[in-house]
Amino acid sequence: xxxxxxxxxxxxxxxxxxxxxxxxxxxxxxxxxxxxxxxxxxxxxxxxxxxxxxxxxxxxxxxxxxxxxxxxxxxxxxxxxxxxxxxxxxxxxxxxxxxxxxxxxxxxxxxxxxxxxxxxxxxxxxxxxxxxxxxxxxxxxxxxxxxxxxxxxxxxxxxxxxxxxxxxxxxxxxxxxxxxxxxxxxxxxxxxxxxxxxxxxxxxxxxxxxxxxxxxxxxxxxxxxxxxxxxxxxxxxxxxxxxxxxxxxxxxxxxxxxxxxxxxxxxxxxxxxxxxxxxxxxxxxxxxxxxxx
Numbered sequence: 172x173x174x175x176x177x178x179x180x181x182x183x184x185x186x187x188x189x190x191x192x193x194x195x196x197x198x199x200x201x202x203x204x205x206x207x208x209x210x211x212x213x214x215x216x217x218x219x220x221x222x223x224x225x226x227x228x229x230x231x232x233x234x235x236x237x238x239x240x241x242x243x244x245x246x247x248x249x250x251x252x253x254x255x256x257x258x259x260x261x262x263x264x265x266x267x268x269x270x271x272x273x274x275x276x277x278x279x280x281x282x283x284x285x286x287x288x289x290x291x292x293x294x295x296x297x298x299x300x301x302x303x304x305x306x307x308x309x310x311x312x313x314x315x316x317x318x319x320x321x322x323x324x325x326x327x328x329x330x331x332x333x334x335x336x337x338x339x340x341x342x343x344x345x346x347x348x349x350x351x352x353x354x355x356x357x358x359x360x361x362x363x364x365x366x367x368x369x370x371x372x373x374x375x376x377x378x379x380x381x382x383x384x385x386x387x388x389x390x391x392x393x394x395x396x397x398x399x400x401x402x403x404x405x406x407x408x409x410x411x412x413x414x415x416x417x418x419x420x421x422x423x424x425x426x427x428x429x430x431x432x433x434x435x436x437x438x439x440x441x442x443x444x445x446x447x448x449x450x451x452x453x454x455x456x457x458x459x460x461x462x463x464x
Contacts, residue, residue: 177260179252183239185259187222187229190240194247198222207398210234211247219398223430232397235422282348284337285324286317295328298342303451304373312372318348330354330369330390338369338392353396356388364388365400366413367420370448375413377451382411394419401427410434415446 188206191197198206199218210220210231219232230237236246244255290296290310299309309328316329316337327339327346334352339345354372364386366372372390376383387407389400394414404410412427412434414420424436444450 177256179241179256182241182256182259184227185240187227187240187243188224190244190259191222194244211243215395217395217398219395221398230426232423233395235394235419235426237422237426281320282339282346283319284316284348285319287314287329288317290315290328292326295326295341298340299328299373301342301452302370302373302448303454304370304377304448308373308376312376313369320346328369330372330392332392340369347392351393353392353400354388354390355400358387360385360387361408362386363404363407363410364413365391365410367391367394367415367446371413371446374447374451378447386411394423397423397427401431404431404434408433411437413437413440413447416441416443417445 188198191208191211194211196208196211198208200207204223204225206222206224207218208220208222209215209218210233212220212231213233215233220229221232222229228237228239229243238246240259241252241255244250244258245252248255248258250258290299290306290313292315295315296306299306312330314329314331315326316339317324317326318337318339319325325341325344327341327344329337329339331337332350332352332354334350336350336352337348338354339347362385364375364383366375366388367390369390369392372388389403391397391400410431410433412424414424416438420438424438427434428436441447441450444453
């Protein structure tokens with residue numbers, strides 16, 4: 172292919188899968204409509220970089236960015252569009268376009284769980300109330316978790332994930348125990364609620380209890396787990412999405428809405444705030460009744 176004849180329009184039709192192979196990256200798994208990779212843009216232990224085989228577009232759930240094959244080459248190689256076109260025209264060797272290798276080593280948390288019990292410590296009660304959460308709601312979904320880290324003992328509000336690890340929060344620490352994963356409450360419902368973190372879940376429970384009563388719930392605990400849960404979306408008739416109002420949250424929301432028309436973005440409920448809990452804790456919430464199905 173001649174560089175002189177390769178326009179951006181023609182370059183966008185070049186297969187992303189073949190381009191990734193040329194860059195030295197191969198799928199971790201492939202399905203009928205998509206291929207999943209360890210990200211060529213960063214180190215990760217879970218494959219969260221998706222290529223749509225139908226649309227010939229890529230999306231990295233870990234950073235909330237995506238695009239066409241030109242965008243990909245520019246980002247992997249940190250080069251200009253003109254240099255990307257040279258690469259895609261086969262006029263340049265591959266050596267300057269190699270991205271970071273994926274870190275596949277198992278990363279264990281230094282936190283060791285020593286005790287799990289209902290929330291009783293006055294400090295933790297005060298903490299959840301400061302976040303706008305009532306104690307009954309906190310106790311319904313979370314536990315008081317004691318853990319050791321480098322020889323010292325701490326306690327925190329804990330949300331258990333699907334792999335029996337814990338997300339741990341108190342006024343001073345935001346940490347977790349291994350293994351990391353998402354949290355899935357399966358209630359055999361046709362509606363799914365997806366949110367980013369523990370206090371998003373508790374805020375929805377505080378403000379929309381009927382919605383959770385009639386829903387399955389997934390708490391991501393990290394945006395990197397979006398890639399794992401999207402396969403579950405086809406099992407639900409409708410999905411409410413509560414991602415943060417930051418760049419990664421907005422970009423991921425936009426991409427998910429593109430692929431899954433039965434998703435409803437609920438970020439309008441906390442417009443001008445990072446997330447639902449920030450708005451709830453700020454005292455700016457207007458209680459106008461609960462949403463029901």
